Amino acid sequence: MKWAMVAMIVGSTVLADLLQSFEMKRHVVNVEDLRPGRLGRMLSGLAHRGPLVLAVFFMAISFFAFMKLLSVADLSFAVPVTAASVVIETILAKLVLKEKVSLARWAGACFVAAGVALLAV
Amino acid sequence: MVAEDVKPAHAPVRRVDLKTKVLTAFVILTNVLGNFSMSWGMKHQATQLADSPLAYIQTIFSPWVLLGTTLLILWLLSRMTLLGWADLSYVLPVTSIGYVITAFLGKYFFAEQITWQRWLGTLAIMIGMILVGLTKSNTTEQAK
Numbered sequence: 001m002k003w004a005m006v007a008m009i010v011g012s013t014v015l016a017d018l019l020q021s022f023e024m025k026r027h028v029v030n031v032e033d034l035r036p037g038r039l040g041r042m043l044s045g046l047a048h049r050g051p052l053v054l055a056v057f058f059m060a061i062s063f064f065a066f067m068k069l070l071s072v073a074d075l076s077f078a079v080p081v082t083a084a085s086v087v088i089e090t091i092l093a094k095l096v097l098k099e100k101v102s103l104a105r106w107a108g109a110c111f112v113a114a115g116v117a118l119l120a121v
Numbered sequence: 122m123v124a125e126d127v128k129p130a131h132a133p134v135r136r137v138d139l140k141t142k143v144l145t146a147f148v149i150l151t152n153v154l155g156n157f158s159m160s161w162g163m164k165h166q167a168t169q170l171a172d173s174p175l176a177y178i179q180t181i182f183s184p185w186v187l188l189g190t191t192l193l194i195l196w197l198l199s200r201m202t203l204l205g206w207a208d209l210s211y212v213l214p215v216t217s218i219g220y221v222i223t224a225f226l227g228k229y230f231f232a233e234q235i236t237w238q239r240w241l242g243t244l245a246i247m248i249g250m251i252l253v254g255l256t257k258s259n260t261t262e263q264a265k
Contacts, residue, residue, distance in 0.1 A: 017209060024205030025261060031140055034202070046201065059197065064177065067163065074234075075160040075227040086213045093210040100260035101210050104252045108214045111249030115220075118242030 005069040006081055009062045013085045014092065016058035021097055023051040087113040141258050144203050145215060151196035152219045157226050158189030164231065207258040214253035217246050 027049070033042040046052055069078045090109040093099045162185030180186055203212055221243045227233040 017204075017213070020201050021204045021209040021212075024201055028205040029202045043198070046198075052201070056197075063193070067159070067177065067180070070160055070163045075156070075223065075231060078160075086217065089213055090210045093208065097209060098261060099208045099210050102256055104256050105210050105214070108249040108251075108253035108256075109210070111245045111252065112214050112217050115217075115242040115245030115247075115249065118238045118245060 002069065002073055005065045005072075006084075008065040009069065009082045010085045010088070012058040012062040012065070013082065014088050016055040016062065017085070017089055018092055018096060019051045019055035019058070021093070023049055023055070025097075081116060084113070084116050086116070138258070141203070141206050144199060144206065145212075148196060148200045148203055148212075149216050149219045149222075151192050151199060152216065153222045153226070155189045155192030155196055156219075156223055157230070158185050158192060160189075160227075160231070162186035162189060208260055211253060211256065211258050214249050217250050220246055 027045075029042060029046075032038065066078070066082070087109050090101060090105065094101045162183050163180070165185065181190060200212070200216075224235060224239065224243050228235050
């Protein structure tokens with residue numbers, strides 16, 4: 001049960017993040033849009049963007065799986081173990097989003113992965 | 122003449138870096154506090170989560186879980202904005218400091234057992250975060 005929840009959280013998080021990054025870079029939110037007077041219009045705009053709606057759907061799956069995981073595992077296990085998505089997402093960020101992933105970023109992602117492995121012991 | 126040309130070109134870059142850093146801090150804070158509130162609410166609920174959706178809905182509307190949910194909605198929106206300003210491969214490791222802070226909160230507020238392996242894992246995550254934090258925050262043409 002515990003590891004099934006972890007797999008569900010990681011899989012849905014990866015899809016959600018890729019969709020968000022792809023869509024938010026297409027239409028960047030400016031600092032001015034975060035002012036209280038413009039916030040409603042900004043949020044309404046976000047709600048009408050298909051990839052973001054789909055991303056929120058995947059995040060909802062991740063959220064409920066996370067709730068279930070918290071009821072069967074320690075917080076200090078549940079939160080760090082879901083960081084396994086970092087390495088998968090770094091690979092996909094290079095392949096799908098065409099980001100320039102430098103050596104420092106690969107090293108950073110590997111350190112985070114190693115950290116996750118140790119936390120899951 | 123050269124100095125005049127350079128100054129306006131650098132000023133917006135600094136502004137972008139600052140707003141990205143401030144938003145990154147906000148993303149980390151809402152994530153840590155949201156997870157903490159959620160966990161506190163789940164640990165102190167009267168009944169165990171059953172398989173029925175009704176049990177989930179009852180849990181969501183308990184005060185601590187509701188606070189946690191609100192904070193995590195703020196986290197979601199601020200993180201979405203951040204993903205427009207910075208690379209996904211930058212945002213993920215840099216915000217992973219949240220895992221470390223959460224581990225400390227788990228130890229001190231929930232008296233959870235943290236083994237030396239977990240502390241070592243925490244250290245590795247921090248090193249990863251610092252390495253990525255030193256790189257340029259966006260490398261794609263779309264991100265501004």
